[in-house]
Amino acid sequence: MVELGRAGTPMDAVAGVVPSLVFEPADEQETALILRDANQAGLSVIPTGGGTKLDWGNPPRKADVLLSMRRQNRVLEHAWADLTVTVEAGCTIAELQRTLAEHGQRLAIDPLWPERATVGGILATNDSGVLRLAYGSLRDLIIGVTLVLADGTIASSGGKVVKNVAGYDLPKLTTGALGTLGVITRAVFRLHPLPRNTRTLTIAAKDAADMQRVVLAILGAQLAPAAVQVRNGNVDILLEGTRDGIASQESAIKEFGTLQEGSPDVWKAREELWDRAPIVKFTTLPSRISAASASFSRSVIQATGIGFAQVPVGHDGDLAGLRAAMERDGGSLVILGRTQHDAWGSPGDALPLMRAVKEQFDPKGTLNPGRFVGGI
Amino acid sequence: MNPKTLEELRGILGPHGLISSSEELRTYECDGLTNFRVVPSAVVLPESTEEVQAVVRLCHRERIPFVARGAGTGLSGGALPVAGGIVIGLARMKRILEVDLANARVVVEPGVINLEVTGRVAPANFFYAPDPSSQSVCSIGGNVAENSGGAHCLKYGFTTTHVLGLEVVLPNGSLVHMGGKTLDTPGYDLAGVFVGSEGTLGIATKITLRIVKRPECVRTLLAAFHSTNEAGAAVSGIIAAGMLPAAIEMMDNLAIQAAEAAVHANYPDCGGLLLVELDGPVAEVDALMAHVDEICRQNGAWEIRVAQSEAERALVWKGRKAAFAAMGRISPNYIVQDGVIPRTSLPQILSEIDQLSAETGLRVANVFHAGDGNLHPLVLYDRRVPGQEKAAERLSERILELCIEKGGSITGEHGVGEEKKHMMSKMFAEPDLETMQRVRCAFDPLQLSNPTKIFPRTRLCGEKPGEYVAHPLEIAGVAERF
Numbered sequence A: 001m002v003e004l005g006r007a008g009t010p011m012d013a014v015a016g017v018v019p020s021l022v023f024e025p026a027d028e029q030e031t032a033l034i035l036r037d038a039n040q041a042g043l044s045v046i047p048t049g050g051g052t053k054l055d056w057g058n059p060p061r062k063a064d065v066l067l068s069m070r071r072q073n074r075v076l077e078h079a080w081a082d083l084t085v086t087v088e089a090g091c092t093i094a095e096l097q098r099t100l101a102e103h104g105q106r107l108a109i110d111p112l113w114p115e116r117a118t119v120g121g122i123l124a125t126n127d128s129g130v131l132r133l134a135y136g137s138l139r140d141l142i143i144g145v146t147l148v149l150a151d152g153t154i155a156s157s158g159g160k161v162v163k164n165v166a167g168y169d170l171p172k173l174t175t176g177a178l179g180t181l182g183v184i185t186r187a188v189f190r191l192h193p194l195p196r197n198t199r200t201l202t203i204a205a206k207d208a209a210d211m212q213r214v215v216l217a218i219l220g221a222q223l224a225p226a227a228v229q230v231r232n233g234n235v236d237i238l239l240e241g242t243r244d245g246i247a248s249q250e251s252a253i254k255e256f257g258t259l260q261e262g263s264p265d266v267w268k269a270r271e272e273l274w275d276r277a278p279i280v281k282f283t284t285l286p287s288r289i290s291a292a293s294a295s296f297s298r299s300v301i302q303a304t305g306i307g308f309a310q311v312p313v314g315h316d317g318d319l320a321g322l323r324a325a326m327e328r329d330g331g332s333l334v335i336l337g338r339t340q341h342d343a344w345g346s347p348g349d350a351l352p353l354m355r356a357v358k359e360q361f362d363p364k365g366t367l368n369p370g371r372f373v374g375g376i
Numbered sequence B: 001m002n003p004k005t006l007e008e009l010r011g012i013l014g015p016h017g018l019i020s021s022s023e024e025l026r027t028y029e030c031d032g033l034t035n036f037r038v039v040p041s042a043v044v045l046p047e048s049t050e051e052v053q054a055v056v057r058l059c060h061r062e063r064i065p066f067v068a069r070g071a072g073t074g075l076s077g078g079a080l081p082v083a084g085g086i087v088i089g090l091a092r093m094k095r096i097l098e099v100d101l102a103n104a105r106v107v108v109e110p111g112v113i114n115l116e117v118t119g120r121v122a123p124a125n126f127f128y129a130p131d132p133s134s135q136s137v138c139s140i141g142g143n144v145a146e147n148s149g150g151a152h153c154l155k156y157g158f159t160t161t162h163v164l165g166l167e168v169v170l171p172n173g174s175l176v177h178m179g180g181k182t183l184d185t186p187g188y189d190l191a192g193v194f195v196g197s198e199g200t201l202g203i204a205t206k207i208t209l210r211i212v213k214r215p216e217c218v219r220t221l222l223a224a225f226h227s228t229n230e231a232g233a234a235v236s237g238i239i240a241a242g243m244l245p246a247a248i249e250m251m252d253n254l255a256i257q258a259a260e261a262a263v264h265a266n267y268p269d270c271g272g273l274l275l276v277e278l279d280g281p282v283a284e285v286d287a288l289m290a291h292v293d294e295i296c297r298q299n300g301a302w303e304i305r306v307a308q309s310e311a312e313r314a315l316v317w318k319g320r321k322a323a324f325a326a327m328g329r330i331s332p333n334y335i336v337q338d339g340v341i342p343r344t345s346l347p348q349i350l351s352e353i354d355q356l357s358a359e360t361g362l363r364v365a366n367v368f369h370a371g372d373g374n375l376h377p378l379v380l381y382d383r384r385v386p387g388q389e390k391a392a393e394r395l396s397e398r399i400l401e402l403c404i405e406k407g408g409s410i411t412g413e414h415g416v417g418e419e420k421k422h423m424m425s426k427m428f429a430e431p432d433l434e435t436m437q438r439v440r441c442a443f444d445p446l447q448l449s450n451p452t453k454i455f456p457r458t459r460l461c462g463e464k465p466g467e468y469v470a471h472p473l474e475i476a477g478v479a480e481r482f
């Protein structure tokens, strides 16, 4: 039987809302029982992993039960010769990467706070870092998922093989769904080999136009950088591969600007933004990066067009206008942390369909009520 | 079909956009999998999103099932018509709407042929990465619906990785936009679930694709081994050495013979042939190619060639890409299968297939995307011999069961369609399938869009949640329900 939960404390607050009960189920079955009972009793459930991003999304309308996945934290199977891993949702990213590194492999993603962030948490929030340029984001790396739905149904989709088109792709649907469709209990990922060598280079741009030029020149060249980011007027480039390959790419990149040896620490720049909250995540086209950067005093923008920025003190109010401008341009602006604004902005004409999906998976609105787009 | 409905369809599409004579309808009775045939009641050939919407609205009002069709090259019966239903052929929506090289995006209509995308951007040194062997004829709409793959998806990812945005006509006729030109649009990843949904969630009318810069160089190595086991061991060696080639393909002797007969690719006559392609910066590729060469030799390769020119490279690939069609040279009939196994189970499943082949007396040729464990066993038979077709079907199904037993999948790229829906309950548990159907019910509560495919049983959606009807203001984004 499921152990009784403990009472929630202010330490457990979710975007300011203190849950009444906290559960830490030991396995999928316990998770399912808790969900089923809560759902029947009309209690809302907030799933959590490492708790690093619990204030992302809107505050929950109701937070009766905090469901921690922390005890389900095993790496179940590292099939290294098949380049796949099956892992429980509560496993931290750092722990997972340590296990994979024993066989010279990695999950090719660099999310925030890997020592504390969990597999379930990064999936629910779709957090990805700079490596996305070369390896794609979580949606491109996840190949299987097991979910517990609000009514206690345990369902798997995808599988353990990299290539598989049998049935709907629920791993993608649940990635970035902020736990509103089901609680992720385990995931299967495709893996990549650890790079043989890495090298970080930096080009100090003269001005915004120069920065934009450098970024597009690198993307438009026949090179294979693992990552490119724009940070305070600098363009950082990560090269991976054989020594010869790195050297030849370096000499090609030299044509685009004066190269400095970069420090690997530059790739922590995104995390360092969090010395002040809230942070916004915005998306734009690669060709509009410099225009977007002009709107913020401090930002880190990936060459894929995903940026993170601090909101200047006292300028919270400007966010609505900024968001509207970004959306007009085909982009978006999401607030990561609490403000008086809606966290998400407009999902456009797909909102009714998104609500219909939610209605099918969680008709009583048990999971994370009110935290997602459009009040889902 | 009710004459009034036909009249209304003619009104929407004009006289040249509607096919209703039984003679012409026959052209649409099957896709690339010809053993399932159903003649539709009508075929419409819309030229715009508005026409698709008008047809679908009519279908919704009259409860007429419809099936989207691209080029009809599907190999699982996905575009097989539904009795009494309409086929919506998208071949006339074939414009490339936008090419944005700076941002590596291309916007197309669904009827655009896969290879035309690469054709359009090649002068600027870009290409569209997903490359099914049928790429000179299949449509992007069909690729989206099947989440098609190709040899180079090992490195570059399948169709789903390259589809950033979709405009979709939902089964009730409304138009929605999923994803977009930028990444991580807020909300559920509806484009992610639509790709690979085999026409069951609506009709894609506009697709935003990501294109890829051509690598500085491409090198293709061809290695001949005594057996597929040796070739398989070389693949393991390459993966263990931490390399991710652009493609690793394998063919067995029977497949080689067929390819030789068909296109004279000049393959060595061997037990197991490996094609390994590396691409990227020249210095990187040269360093790794030396390593691949060494691994192949260590595992018993007795002949290794590296294609020296683009023409040689094209010839090497021609044999592989023609492999399915080439079977016609060595057998009157054949079944193409599409199973997936964890790659390490390759030697085991090959010996099991050999055994099944010996037991039934049917020959099986093997072509694989070896890097990702996607097998294409080709079961050869002669329809004129009584009982052989049935035996071949049983054998090919048995192979899929072996794939499931090994933790693999019943389809890596061809889709479930009509052909494999009865296998779904072998691969998935009932709650898994029931959960997938919840998606179906959200998109298509009346089950009008390609209703009989993928799932062994359709789940009634009407029961509890009911169809969500959006208030017009809500759609306009003016008001929200909360």
Ligand SMILES: Cc1cc2nc3c(=O)[nH]c(=O)nc-3n(C[C@H](O)[C@H](O)[C@H](O)COP(=O)(O)OP(=O)(O)OC[C@H]3O[C@@H](n4cnc5c(N)ncnc54)[C@H](O)[C@@H]3O)c2cc1C
Pocket: B031, B032, B067, B068, B069, B070, B071, B072, B073, B074, B075, B077, B078, B079, B090, B110, B131, B132, B133, B134, B137, B138, B139, B140, B141, B142, B143, B144, B145, B146, B147, B148, B149, B150, B151, B198, B199, B200, B202, B203, B204, B205, B324, B325, B413, B414, B450
């Ligand atoms: C010789 C040969 C080789 C092949 N090689 C490969 C290969 O290497 N890799 C691979 O993955 N496949 C391969 N295929 C299979 C096939 O070509 C692919 O599945 C292809 O994507 C189908 O495209 P199509 O335009 O022919 O679609 P169709 O066969 O017309 O339709 C396929 C499915 O898509 C749906 N559909 C079509 N258009 C739309 C739309 N606009 N919106 C929603 N749904 C739509 C249909 O309803 C149907 O379910 C091969 C086929 C042949 C004949």
